[in-house]
Amino acid sequence: MSQFHDYTVLLCQQVKLYDSVPLVKTRYFHILRRRFLQWLRLPVPSHYVRHPNKIKALYGVSEAGYLLIEYIEETQGTMLSNTWSEKQTDVELRTNFFRGLSQILLSISRTPLPRIGSFIISREGYVTLSNRPLSMELQELENEKIPTELSRDYTYSTVGSYVSDILAVHDSRLRNQPNAVNNVQDCGYQMSALAAMRTVAPLFFCRDFARGPFVFTLTDLHQSNIFVDDKWNITCLVDLEWACSRPIQMVEPPYWLTNNGVDEIDVKEYDKIRKELLTIMSAEETEKSSNILSKDAGDAPIRLSEVMEQAWTTGTFWYSLALSSPTGLFSLFYEHIQPLLSKHCPGEIGEIMPFYWDKDVGKFVATKLADKKKYDRELQNAFAK
Numbered sequence: 001m002s003q004f005h006d007y008t009v010l011l012c013q014q015v016k017l018y019d020s021v022p023l024v025k026t027r028y029f030h031i032l033r034r035r036f037l038q039w040l041r042l043p044v045p046s047h048y049v050r051h052p053n054k055i056k057a058l059y060g061v062s063e064a065g066y067l068l069i070e071y072i073e074e075t076q077g078t079m080l081s082n083t084w085s086e087k088q089t090d091v092e093l094r095t096n097f098f099r100g101l102s103q104i105l106l107s108i109s110r111t112p113l114p115r116i117g118s119f120i121i122s123r124e125g126y127v128t129l130s131n132r133p134l135s136m137e138l139q140e141l142e143n144e145k146i147p148t149e150l151s152r153d154y155t156y157s158t159v160g161s162y163v164s165d166i167l168a169v170h171d172s173r174l175r176n177q178p179n180a181v182n183n184v185q186d187c188g189y190q191m192s193a194l195a196a197m198r199t200v201a202p203l204f205f206c207r208d209f210a211r212g213p214f215v216f217t218l219t220d221l222h223q224s225n226i227f228v229d230d231k232w233n234i235t236c237l238v239d240l241e242w243a244c245s246r247p248i249q250m251v252e253p254p255y256w257l258t259n260n261g262v263d264e265i266d267v268k269e270y271d272k273i274r275k276e277l278l279t280i281m282s283a284e285e286t287e288k289s290s291n292i293l294s295k296d297a298g299d300a301p302i303r304l305s306e307v308m309e310q311a312w313t314t315g316t317f318w319y320s321l322a323l324s325s326p327t328g329l330f331s332l333f334y335e336h337i338q339p340l341l342s343k344h345c346p347g348e349i350g351e352i353m354p355f356y357w358d359k360d361v362g363k364f365v366a367t368k369l370a371d372k373k374k375y376d377r378e379l380q381n382a383f384a385k
Contacts, residue, residue, distance in 0.1 A: 028052075030125070045125030058245035072227060073123045077235035081223035083260060093232040094273075095280065100234035103283035104218075106288075109251060109304050112213030116162045118244040130155065133162070133244040135219045137326055138169065146176045159205050161245045166323050167198050169358075172324050174368075178375040181368045191361070192353035193333040197322065199356075200341065204309075204319040209249055213302065217246040219324065221254055249311050250320045251304060253277050262321060263328040267336070274312065281305040 030049045037044045080097070087093055132154040142148055148169045156162040174180050175192055181187040220242040227236035248383040255262050257273045281304040311317045318336040322329040354361050 010127045042079065043126060046121055046127050048121060048125060050123065050125060064148050067193075072236050072238070077227035077229050079224045080177050080226040080228050080232070083228075083232075084223045087232075088259070094276070097228065097232040097234065098277045098280045099284065100228075100232075102277070102284045104234065104237070105251065106281065106284060106304060108218070109215040109248070111216075111243040113215060114212070115155045115157050116159075116245050116247065124139065129245060133246060134242065135244065136242045137324060139242075141169065141173060141326060144177065146173050148172060157211065159249075160201070162247070163201050163205070163323065165202070170194055170197075170323075170326060170329060175364075178371045181372060184365055184369070187365050188351070188354045188366050190330055191357040192349055195353045195357035196349075197319075197329070197333060197336065200337070201319070203341075204314060204316045204337075205247070205249060208296055209247060209307075213248050214245045214252060215248050216243060217251055218243050219246070222256060248302070248304070249316050250323075251308060252311065252317055252320060253308065253322060261328075262325050263331040263335075271312075278305050278309055281308075 027049050030045075030047075034047075036043050043342060051162070076236075083155075113129060115129060117129050118134050119127055119129050120131045122128055129231075131152055132150045133156070138148055138150065149172065150165060150169070155164075156165075171194060176196065181190065218237070218240070219237050222347055225237060225239045226234060226256050253274050255265060257277070258269045260266060282303070285303050285305055310319075311320070315337060318340075320331055322332040322337065325332065354365075358364060
């Protein structure tokens with residue numbers, strides 16, 4: 001349970017909880033319970049105490065979830081987004097930021113995890129890796145009533161099964177989003193990319209890592225979620241609810257390092273600053289021996305910087321980035337993934353590949369065009385009212 005304790009600290013460190021009078025006895029009992037279990041060398045629950053829900057169910061929700069909240073004082077730092085665009089060319093500031101970012105990535109990746117998924121605090125107070133690997137993109141699709149077919153208790157023991165299910169989520173978006181396509185050509189363009197992504201997936205993920213190690217990953221690490229001081233030393237991270245365990249090959253530098261969108265990255269410009277980050281990370285690994293150990297103790301240690309460099313060289317970086325972007329997948333495939341396989345992309349790919357995405361393609365295209373017309377009509381009526 002030591003590795004779960006490490007992540008309890010990561011998720012809950014410095015969160016200030018204030019005891020209310022009704023909880024005092026419960027909290028004392030919880031403390032005694034933890035000590036008793038520890039004495040018996042049994043799994044020990046987290047420090048958090050379940051609060052009895054006395055509020056009647058609303059809208060069919062029988063129990064509320066939980067929130068871990070910390071107030072960040074102004075003296076603790078400001079969002080990196082406030083100064084990134086203006087000062088990102090300052091080498092000293094950038095070096096400080098990259099050093100702090102490297103230390104965080106190395107720290108949370110040091111302990112290999114048994115499967116792909118998300119941590120939860122169970123009803124009994126235990127921190128367990130038993131929930132689906134939930135990202136913000138998945139939640140946004142479900143908010144749009146697009147089924148993802150990923151049950152809350154889904155976890156994965158292999159990279160292939162995880163990638164296959166994420167690609168199925170992209171398929172579902174195309175099928176169920178009413179304004180997913182603009183015309184016949186656009187529909188073929190998207191179906192071709194999705195069919196090809198499924199076909200070439202084994203080429204971008206190393207068999208040696210097919211069953212791990214899996215590592216804790218921050219999937220929503222943008223500038224506004226990073227707080228820094230005047231010297232760009234990282235002081236706080238927020239919005240950790242989207243962090244989950246993922247394949248080690250999916251740990252990647254932030255795509256926004258050159259101030260471009262996920263589908264607008266300039267390869268040469270990005271590669272230069274990416275190398276700067278990995279150079280600092282490699283130095284941190286050498287200085288502090290922050291290696292990630294594989295699941296088998298007899299195997300050689302794995303250096304995260306080397307895995308990230310390999311992911312860039314083989315194109316896994318682009319494939320992983322495409323998986324995490326429902327709308328950017330298509331341009332990422334045609335601009336960065338497909339050229340790795342063939343310098344000359346035949347124009348017929350849009351005429352052939354759609355037939356390998358699903359059966360009865362003609363009927364599907366007609367349905368999507370009808371969906372788009374209905375969506376446009378309803379949108380116009382809504383604004384007319």
